[in-house]
Amino acid sequence: MLFFAQATALATFTGAITRAIALGCIYAVVALGFVIVFKATQVLNFAHGGIAMAGALFMSIMVNDAGFPFLPFGNPFVNGEDRPGVMVWILLLAIAMAITAGLAMVLERVAIRPMVGQPLFSLAIITLGIEVAISAFNRDAVNTPNARSLEFPWGTNFWEILGANVNHSYLVAVLAAAFSFGVVFFFYRSRLGVAMRAVAFDQEAAMAQGINVGRVFQIAWAIGGALACLGAVVYSMAPFGPQGAVSSDLHPVLAFRALPVIILGGLDSVTGALIGGLVIGSAEVLAGQYLSGYTSFLGVGYQAIVPYVIMLGVLLVRPYGLFGTPEIRRV
Amino acid sequence: MLEISNLEVVYNDVILVLRGLSIPVPDGEVVALLGSNGAGKTTTARAVTGLLGVHEGDVTKGSITWKGQDITHAPPASIVKSGISQVMEGRRCFGELTVDENLATGAFTNRANQKESYDRVMELFPRLAERRDQLAGYMSGGEQQMLAIGRALMSGPELLIMDEPSLGLAPLLVQQVRDVIKEINATGTSILLIEQNAMMALSIANTGYIMENGKIVMDGDAQKLLADDDVKEFYLGLHGNDEDDEDAGRKSFKDVKHYKRKKKWAS
Numbered sequence: 001m002l003f004f005a006q007a008t009a010l011a012t013f014t015g016a017i018t019r020a021i022a023l024g025c026i027y028a029v030v031a032l033g034f035v036i037v038f039k040a041t042q043v044l045n046f047a048h049g050g051i052a053m054a055g056a057l058f059m060s061i062m063v064n065d066a067g068f069p070f071l072p073f074g075n076p077f078v079n080g081e082d083r084p085g086v087m088v089w090i091l092l093l094a095i096a097m098a099i100t101a102g103l104a105m106v107l108e109r110v111a112i113r114p115m116v117g118q119p120l121f122s123l124a125i126i127t128l129g130i131e132v133a134i135s136a137f138n139r140d141a142v143n144t145p146n147a148r149s150l151e152f153p154w155g156t157n158f159w160e161i162l163g164a165n166v167n168h169s170y171l172v173a174v175l176a177a178a179f180s181f182g183v184v185f186f187f188y189r190s191r192l193g194v195a196m197r198a199v200a201f202d203q204e205a206a207m208a209q210g211i212n213v214g215r216v217f218q219i220a221w222a223i224g225g226a227l228a229c230l231g232a233v234v235y236s237m238a239p240f241g242p243q244g245a246v247s248s249d250l251h252p253v254l255a256f257r258a259l260p261v262i263i264l265g266g267l268d269s270v271t272g273a274l275i276g277g278l279v280i281g282s283a284e285v286l287a288g289q290y291l292s293g294y295t296s297f298l299g300v301g302y303q304a305i306v307p308y309v310i311m312l313g314v315l316l317v318r319p320y321g322l323f324g325t326p327e328i329r330r331v
Numbered sequence: 332m333l334e335i336s337n338l339e340v341v342y343n344d345v346i347l348v349l350r351g352l353s354i355p356v357p358d359g360e361v362v363a364l365l366g367s368n369g370a371g372k373t374t375t376a377r378a379v380t381g382l383l384g385v386h387e388g389d390v391t392k393g394s395i396t397w398k399g400q401d402i403t404h405a406p407p408a409s410i411v412k413s414g415i416s417q418v419m420e421g422r423r424c425f426g427e428l429t430v431d432e433n434l435a436t437g438a439f440t441n442r443a444n445q446k447e448s449y450d451r452v453m454e455l456f457p458r459l460a461e462r463r464d465q466l467a468g469y470m471s472g473g474e475q476q477m478l479a480i481g482r483a484l485m486s487g488p489e490l491l492i493m494d495e496p497s498l499g500l501a502p503l504l505v506q507q508v509r510d511v512i513k514e515i516n517a518t519g520t521s522i523l524l525i526e527q528n529a530m531m532a533l534s535i536a537n538t539g540y541i542m543e544n545g546k547i548v549m550d551g552d553a554q555k556l557l558a559d560d561d562v563k564e565f566y567l568g569l570h571g572n573d574e575d576d577e578d579a580g581r582k583s584f585k586d587v588k589h590y591k592r593k594k595k596w597a598s
Contacts, residue, residue, distance in 0.1 A: 117385075191442075197437045198425045205423035206386045210411030210440035210486060324356065 011163030020285035022170035025177035028277025033227030040220035047253025050134030055100035055229025097226040104225025148246035169237035175331040260311035266324020339392035352544040363532035367541035381407035414489035426468025437485030452481040
């Protein structure tokens with residue numbers, strides 16, 4: 001204990017910076033889904049947080065309550081008796097992402113598509129309505145007696161690097177971000193991705209090329225939904241807020257922490273989502289670490305407002321974000 | 332063969348833009364559609380390519396048939412697939428996409444022959460080949476027009492609708508666009524050429540139609556239209572050259588009014 005109390009400055013810094021990068025990567029994944037939907041459809045998707053949490057719930061239902069019919073836990077990939085092994089867990093995550101993508105596609109078809117061509121403000125309000133409806137589902141699902149654990153195979157294991165505890169989940173967060181941005185990078189160069197960027201740039205001209213705009217919207221929502229699910233699951237990992245389980249704490253964070261990230265990076269910029277996520281995540285963690293001596297002055301939990309302070313500052317200087325298209329868009 | 336017959340288009344349920352327009356575009360021909368601003372030329376292009384919905388417009392009467400099939404209310408994607416593509420007014424290149432990516436969007440419905448179409452476009456516009464990885468937004472107006480035409484050709488169209496391809500181009504480039512249109516037509520693609528530059532359009536067209544207030548007010552063989560005095564006066568901006576006419580500069584307002592009456596009676 002004495003050793004921990006006198007942890008070196010270097011160890012503190014290593015712990016804080018790795019945690020900062022991990023949290024930043026998670027925020028970036030959540031923001032990326034939001035950006036993809038906005039870039040393609042110009043719809044500010046306020047339901048993103050709700051969809052994300054629903055995705056984490058799908059995941060918990062599969063690993064927790066029922067398992068998955070074709071993948072019993074007692075197979076060669078499994079390391080414990082009642083816990084899925086890494087391979088099975090990743091497969092289940094992929095299935096959860098697919099289900100969430102399906103949910104997002106249904107929402108788009110039912111609530112958004114009939115409104116295409118209406119003012120963007122109305123569309124944003126509709127997504128707000130979807131958000132309320134999904135949160136009702138989320139609340140009910142979370143309130144079941146079972147703990148909504150996500151059974152992360154790496155649990156709370158950590159490496160000791162330079163005297164600091166670096167959780168395995170930090171690496172997972174970085175890998176999740178690398179995967180998401182990698183997939184989006186390659187997708188944007190594929191046939192459909194090029195069509196999506198064309199639609200984002202000029203819808204009418206894209207239609208004139210024979211691109212089915214409705215289908216492009218649907219795919220954008222599907223990708224947004226899948227990324228929302230991934231972001232929510234990785235955010236639920238141990239050292240971060242929800243401590244390895246889906247809880248109602250998850251929802252407000254996903255819904256509102258992505259906002260400073262995308263406003264910092266620009267609503268329609270993929271690079272902006274990555275940089276914005278890293279900046280906001282770092283600011284939150286580093287402020288929590290190094291300003292904690294002033295708690296009497298700043299109050300408890302002050303680090304939660306740091307992202308919004310940064311957002312305010314950026315809005316004053318660059319209203320369209322650091323990487324956004326400098327064009328007036330009223331939403 | 333494209334057959335527009337007795338077409339009526341209304342915007343926002345109130346503004347009547349086309350009032351019974353009829354134009355046939357025979358296979359392999361160049362048909363010029365001329366008229367001043369607000370005559371309804373672009374609306375005609377939108378009606379044929381199914382893009383009226385974007386502008387809250389609707390066909391309320393008449394029909395458009397293409398190769399014997401009614402396409403009046405068909406969705407734009409299926410119209411492109413059936414062999415009609417459009418070079419839109421003002422080029423409308425995707426500025427954030429490279430030249431190659433812009434061309435790829437044009438081939439969205441024509442995956443099978445993308446390679447051949449691409450080679451053909453590159454042959455037609457060597458300039459694009461030099462700039463294939465450049466963002467379209469950074470190119471000059473002339474290059475963007477080449478790209479817009481190339482993009483429309485990527486779908487392998489049998490009918491190309493060109494909406495003011497000479498808009499905002501220097502005279503030398505207009506000449507170049509004219510040559511390109513001739514070259515495209517020579518390979519068997521029929522062309523509906525919508526233009527304000529009547530001289531250029533009529534010089535390559537087989538037939539010409541002159542539009543005013545949503546109606547055809549004059550039509551006929553392109554060469555005859557070019558020679559017609561009234562067309563010269565009102566659409567080409569050339570003054571009458573009658574030697575015995577004392578004030579050969581301009582016709583008086585009275586004559587203009589007379590001309591309008593005559594047209595109404597004739598149509």
